[in-house]
Amino acid sequence: xxxxxxxxxxxxxxxxxxxxxxxxxxxxxxxxxxxxxxxxxxxxxxxxxxxxxxxxxxxxxxxxxxxxxxxxxxxxxxxxxxxxxxxxxxxxxxxxxxxxxxxxxxxxxxxxxxxxxxxxxxxxxxxxxxxxxxxxxxxxxxxxx
Numbered sequence: 001x002x003x004x005x006x007x008x009x010x011x012x013x014x015x016x017x018x019x020x021x022x023x024x025x026x027x028x029x030x031x032x033x034x035x036x037x038x039x040x041x042x043x044x045x046x047x048x049x050x051x052x053x054x055x056x057x058x059x060x061x062x063x064x065x066x067x068x069x070x071x072x073x074x075x076x077x078x079x080x081x082x083x084x085x086x087x088x089x090x091x092x093x094x095x096x097x098x099x100x101x102x103x104x105x106x107x108x109x110x111x112x113x114x115x116x117x118x119x120x121x122x123x124x125x126x127x128x129x130x131x132x133x134x135x136x137x138x139x140x141x142x143x144x145x
Contacts, residue, residue: 013055014093018045023053023060027080049074050101054081054090061085064094066101074106074143076114095127106143113140 019027021041029035036044045051049070054062064079076098081090102112116124121131129141 011056012061012088012090012093014097015053015055016051016097017053018048018051018065019053019060019063021045024063024078027060027063027082028078030082031080033080048077049105050098052094052097054085054094056085062090062094064098066098070105071107072110074102074110074112076112079114091123095124099127102143108144110143111140112143 021038024041024045025036025038044067045065048065048067051063051065053060062081062085065077066074067077068074076095079091079094079098081094106112112129114124114129116129125131127141132140
């Protein structure tokens, strides 16, 4: 199901749907992430539990998704905002929508994980995620329902 909402305060449009493979690839490249095969991206995106796209006009400028088994494990992946659109709160909106999805679907004691760059860890801490010990990468949150 595709749910679309226009932001009344900006020219951004938020759509709960998967992006095209070409748009997803373009976002990844814009933030310096590794290149993936088209097949890998297609299979990977299809396996998403939830995703939200941010459009500025017709251009995809932000994206985030949740993957996992839908019961015990949920992982937040691919929270991306194009550099020229950063600093406008789009990442916060993406995360707010992801957290709303988790509030509806995660059960008590579900494990919610993510991998964050060191410079982004504080961003995720505001949503309740804790840093793991230095010998164990990533961040986590045990859902309390």
